[in-house]
Amino acid sequence: MDYDSRTDAALAGTDLAADSVLTDAEEDRQSRRRTILIILGAIVALIAVFFALHGFGAKEEEKKDQAPRVTVVAPGAATVEGSINVNGSLGARREMPVGVVGEGGQVRSVLVEAGDWVSAGQVLAVIDRSVQTQQQAGQGAQIQVSEADARLAQANLERALKLVDRGFISKADVDRLTATRDAANARVRVARATYGQIGAQIARLNIVAPAAGLILERKIEPGQVVGGGSGVLFRIAKGGEMELRAQVGEVDLAKITAGVTAEVTPVGGAKKFTGQVWQVSPVIDPASRQGFARIALAYAPELRPGGFAAAVIKAGSMVAPLLPDSAVLSDNQGSYVYIVGKNNKIERRNVKIGLVTDKGIAIAAGLAGSERVVLRAGGFLSPGETIQPIVGKL
Known part of the structure; x- marks a missing residue:
């Protein structure tokens, strides 16, 4: 009886051990399954985050809202009056x-x-001319003496000529008297010339x-x-004529021609004076790379020689698109603008700058005027970038 009981108990213990082994294996399988599911979930979450960050699967309207909003303008074409701002000193022309x-x-x-x-x-x-006046008076008296000698010599000659035919005077005597008369007349001319010289010297004292x-x-x-x-x-x-000697850089100097008008404003005054460029420097200072444009001005009390003044010189005109400074960029390749191309993507357009005015920069080449040009903030954009264009005004 006791044997059977022990046998049953042993069998029961064996069964419990077997059940325990089975339970541990099942728990391991379940743990591995949970780990795999967690890893798969994490992968799916990472993929979802990746697609969310890169906009994959987003709606087209959402993608559009994410593009930056940029102001653009179509500049068209206008007649641009060029001007050059210069400074210089006033002086007599x-x-x-x-x-x-x-x-x-x-x-x-x-x-x-x-x-x-x-x-x-x-x-x-x-x-003071007191000495010269006395000299002139003395020379006047000398003229009178010379004239008296000349008259006496002439009279002696005339008397001798009347006696030649009678044989009282020889031919040699007549020649001598003629020479005396001529010398007396020459002394008169010398005295008169000396008198005139003294008079000229007196006049030069004024x-x-x-x-x-x-x-x-x-x-x-x-x-x-x-x-x-x-x-x-x-x-x-x-003539009371004044001028402004304006210093101009060699690039701007090439745009100025004689005859163009200019407006001059003296320092410290608000009044403007209209003048005309009458001379452009034919040489450039090799040190400063500048030359002079000389602006002729009519007399005015406000134009004081030696004073400083500013001037705006007209530099011709041209028909071209006109853009503000903020729209024109530059780098090692030269000047350029950003325009909006197909699908609202940014494109670079190289341009050539023309006249520079107070109203903006004229584009001499590179733009027709109908393009949509980025007005400002071009430095934060790059070619190929998609934007939301907003039409602005110049």
Whole structure:
């Protein structure tokens, strides 16, 4: 009885052990299945995230909403007036320095002031001439002496000629008297020439204006001793004409021709003066790469020589598309713009810049004017990128 009970118990224990082994194997299979399912789920989730980030499977409207919104314009074509902004110094167009042309001396009086208008030949200053006046008086007396000698020589000759036929005077005496008469007449001419020379020297003691104009500067006072080495005593603007000597870069200088108009505004003033370019520098400074454009101006009290002024020079006109600065980009390949092509994709278009004005940049080549051009923010775009174009205004 006891044996059978032990046998049954052993059999029961064996069955329990077998059941335990079966249960552990089943749990391993189930654990592996759960692991595989988790891995598959993670893979599916990653794939879904990938497609979501790259827009695969998104609706066309959603893809459109994700494209950047960019303002574009169709510039068309317009007549563009070119202009060049320059700066420079004001001065007389034709400045005439005036000094002493004679032997000089002490200044007796000065008859003009800076800012006065003078006519050609007008006396500006008078130099003492007391010595020269006495010399001229003495030479006048010498003329009278020479003329008296000449009259006496002529009378002697005439009397001798009457006595030749009677034989009282020889032919040699007549020749001698003729030579004496001719020498006396020559001395008269010399005396008169000397008198005229002294008169010219006296006239040169007056400092006179060589031409009509405006006195810009006076450097002479009564009592001052002046001479040939005294330098410039007056400066005169011929006709009162002024000019602006504008410094211009060599690129812009090539666009300027004589005869074009310009508007000049002196520093510190709001009034504008209209002038005309009358000379373009024939040379370029190799150091600064600049030349001069000389703008002729009529006289005005506001135009003071030596002052500084700004000018806008007309540089011709052209019919071309006009774009703002923000639309035109540049790199090592040159200037370019971005236009909107097929399917609203960005395309690069190389252009050639023409006239530059206050209203924008004229495109000389590369655009017809009907293209949709990116107005701004082109630096953040790249060719081939899709955008949402928004039509703007220039």
